[in-house]
Amino acid sequence: MITRDLLVEILKNVADTIKENKELLTDLDAAIGDADHGINMNKGFKTVSEKLDTVKDKDCGTILKTVAMTLISTVGGASGPLYGTAFLKASMAVNGKMELDNEDIIKMFDEAIKGIVMRGKAQRGEKTMLDALIPAYEALKGSLEKGDDLSEAFIEAADAAKEGVEYTKTIKATKGRASYLGDRSIGHQDPGATSSYLILRTVANTLNQQED
Amino acid sequence: MIGIVVVSHSEKIAQGVVELCSQMGRENIKIEAAGGTGDGRIGTDAMKIMEAIKRADNGDGVLVLVDMGSAVMSTEVALELLDEDLRNKVLIADAPIVEGSIGAVVQASMGSSLEEVKSVAEQSKSMIKVKE
Ligand SMILES: Nc1ncnc2c1ncn2[C@@H]1O[C@H](COP(=O)(O)OP(=O)(O)OP(=O)(O)O)[C@@H](O)[C@H]1O
Ligand SMILES: [Mg+2]
Numbered sequence: 042m043i044t045r046d047l048l049v050e051i052l053k054n055v056a057d058t059i060k061e062n063k064e065l066l067t068d069l070d071a072a073i074g075d076a077d078h079g080i081n082m083n084k085g086f087k088t089v090s091e092k093l094d095t096v097k098d099k100d101c102g103t104i105l106k107t108v109a110m111t112l113i114s115t116v117g118g119a120s121g122p123l124y125g126t127a128f129l130k131a132s133m134a135v136n137g138k139m140e141l142d143n144e145d146i147i148k149m150f151d152e153a154i155k156g157i158v159m160r161g162k163a164q165r166g167e168k169t170m171l172d173a174l175i176p177a178y179e180a181l182k183g184s185l186e187k188g189d190d191l192s193e194a195f196i197e198a199a200d201a202a203k204e205g206v207e208y209t210k211t212i213k214a215t216k217g218r219a220s221y222l223g224d225r226s227i228g229h230q231d232p233g234a235t236s237s238y239l240i241l242r243t244v245a246n247t248l249n250q251q252e253d
Numbered sequence: 254m255i256g257i258v259v260v261s262h263s264e265k266i267a268q269g270v271v272e273l274c275s276q277m278g279r280e281n282i283k284i285e286a287a288g289g290t291g292d293g294r295i296g297t298d299a300m301k302i303m304e305a306i307k308r309a310d311n312g313d314g315v316l317v318l319v320d321m322g323s324a325v326m327s328t329e330v331a332l333e334l335l336d337e338d339l340r341n342k343v344l345i346a347d348a349p350i351v352e353g354s355i356g357a358v359v360q361a362s363m364g365s366s367l368e369e370v371k372s373v374a375e376q377s378k379s380m381i382k383v384k385e
Contacts, residue, residue: 081296113330117296122326125299160326218322 043141043191043248048104049097051247056090058243059083059236069232073219077118078232085116085124100139105132105149119217120233123157123170130156143185143194150178161216168214168226170233173205177241195245202238209234255361255370256283256309259354260302260319260328264289270318270350274358282362284354285309297327303334306343314342314367316357316374318350344371352377 043051059066059082067079089111096107105128113125131149135141141149154174163169180201184194209231217233219226257274261267267288274284287305290296302317309315319325325345332340344367346353353374360373 075295077294077296080294084292084294113327114291114298114300117290117294117298117323119323119326121296122299122323122330125330160329 042143043101043146045099045101045104045139046097047247047251048101048141049093051244052093052104052108053090054247055240055243056086058239059086062236062239066232066236069230069235070218073214073222073226073229074232075118075218078120078236081116081118081120082236085112085121088115100137101141102132102136102138105129105135108132119161120170120236123161123233126156126160127153143191146191147182147185150181154178163216166212167216168209168212168219168231168234169216170231170237172209172212172231173202173234173237173241176205177202177237192245192248192251195241195248199238199242199245202234202241206230206234206238254281254283254311254364255313255357255367256285256306256311256315257354257357257361257370258285258287258302258305258309258315258317259350260297260305260317260324261286261288261350262295262297262320262322262324264293266320266350270354273351274354277355277358277362282358283309283311284358297323299327299330299334302328302331306331306335306339310339310342314344315339316361316367316370317343317345318348318353318357318374319345320350342367344368346371346374348374348377352380 063079063083070076070078089108092107092111096104109125109128130152134148134152135145165171165175177198181194181198184197213224214220214226259267259270267286271284271286285305285308287302290298306315317328319328356377357370357374360370
């Protein structure tokens with residue numbers, strides 16, 4: 042179960058993680074893109090962190106919708122409409138809820154991925170954030186279905202996302218800026234997959250800290 | 254009269270295309286720039302695009318020209334954020350922004366429909382510039 046307050050804490054921690062990894066994400070994007078992914082993401086999540094204080098007493102759907110609208114209007118790169126749409130679809134799946142159970146979380150994650158696919162028209166294997174998110178979703182769902190608790194399931198999700206990031210090194214980009222590089226994108230890890238992994242790892246860490 | 258919006262990652266490119274088009278002397282056409290992010294970085298901003306679409310519309314609809322990558326995605330988000338009335342009268346052209354915008358402005362100034370303006374903008378894709 043993720044309560045509203047825990048959701049806010051997770052989102053604040055995500056903003057901190059993005060800030061700490063701003064340079065890593067930008068350097069990864071410098072290799073195969075336009076060297077702005079860390080700047081874009083940090084701009085977005087810094088603003089999210091500030092906005093959260095104004096909605097932290099609202100329901101989970103409203104909080105996630107605020108995250109979505111903030112990312113859409115502040116990020117600037119492809120990750121803005123993509124993560125923005127992801128959070129918007131997730132918010133719609135949990136409208137009015139004050140806490141999120143496992144079913145809600147699976148639904149949110151599924152809707153978020155569908156939103157990214159709808160917006161970016163990419164599939165798994167095109168060297169994008171989806172190469173981290175889809176295996177993470179599958180791992181999370183599988184873990185919950187075999188009876189693990191949520192904090193354990195998010196560790197499995199983050200581990201799967203990490204493997205997905207490694208996989209992006211082996212393939213060529215066919216979507217986004219990096220696709221202009223063609224085969225020369227092989228050998229580099231995708232910045233968007235990396236930010237997705239960092240977000241999931243932060244969710245896992247926050248949930249596991251709760252338990253100790 | 255159809256309005257035109259030019260979306261680019263660069264504020265200067267968007268403004269430059271608008272400037273170029275204004276030179277065609279079609280003062281009756283509303284052509285709006287939506288370039289860069291709200292805080293002056295290179296990038297695209299759905300809110301900025303949405304505002305530009307609202308300004309460009311005078312009732313008949315708006316054609317949006319976009320450069321690459323997130324310009325398309327941010328414009329699609331902008332469309333989703335618009336009121337349905339206006340959203341139904343906005344199309345995105347699959348065309349290069351400079352040539353496409355010039356074609357669109359000329360066609361729009363003749364009072365053509367949104368579909369006609371879009372089609373002319375998209376014809377610029379197959380325009381041959383240099384003959385071997
Ligand atoms: N069509 C797409 N579908 C899914 N993910 C995508 C797509 N295009 C880009 N991405 C992801 O976005 C990341 C890049 O995000 P970033 O914020 O740097 O945007 P950008 O590529 O600079 O945007 P722009 O299109 O404005 O140049 C990539 O690493 C990739 O994971
Ligand atoms: Mg980039």
